[in-house]
Amino acid sequence: MTMADATAPVDLLVCTTCRAGQPTDIEGPRPGTQLFEALQASDLPENVTVKGVACFSNCDSGCSVTIRGGDERWTYVYGNFTGADDAELVAEGVTKYAETVDGLVPWRERSTHFRKNCIARIPPLEIPE
């Protein structure tokens, strides 16, 4: 494996509309928006861009993020974050992802939350054997 392409741009997509199971009439920004804002303020690798998205249709397992990056990496959807409190956990995961060529972070290096709350993964355009 070469690390040559590990600097390809990475999108960290955050569902900003997620209520994380809270009532609809809470005041202030929703948990998804709070997580989004906390991640924008986080210390992330240069090749990672945080983007807000309205609804991943994963509302039963929110808050959710999607991590993707270029034609060679797998895309991952992770769920069950609580809000801004989990920004550090997400930042750690996306930092490890951004260091890979193919998006595959070794199992032993993944946090317990990432191990247990992978909602789905989608192969790169060129599907590996």
Next chain:
Amino acid sequence: MTMADATAPVDLLVCTTCRAGQPTDIEGPRPGTQLFEALQASDLPENVTVKGVACFSNCDSGCSVTIRGGDERWTYVYGNFTGADDAELVAEGVTKYAETVDGLVPWRERSTHFRKNCIARIPPLEIPE
């Protein structure tokens, strides 16, 4: 909306390793492989290609398929199919998707299974407002 780009190629990705909750020692091809093979034999639009993938990490909601297609369409992950019996249901859904420019099939046109078993959706590269 223009239909100009509705012929862009569509990938129908099928998890071939899915056991759909069955024991590990069943004989013959797994439910995911059976669904994959049934879809390969289905009548699908010309711009749809069926591809087998090993594991979407969505094992709690298998069998699963992912539908994607080009830079302008949303990507969808659907789950809880039982196997080859659901090939027609999947074929109907991907046919409607392949007719769209952005991947967004109107709610009223979606089957009940697709409405209730969307695992996640991921925006196109150019994230819509």
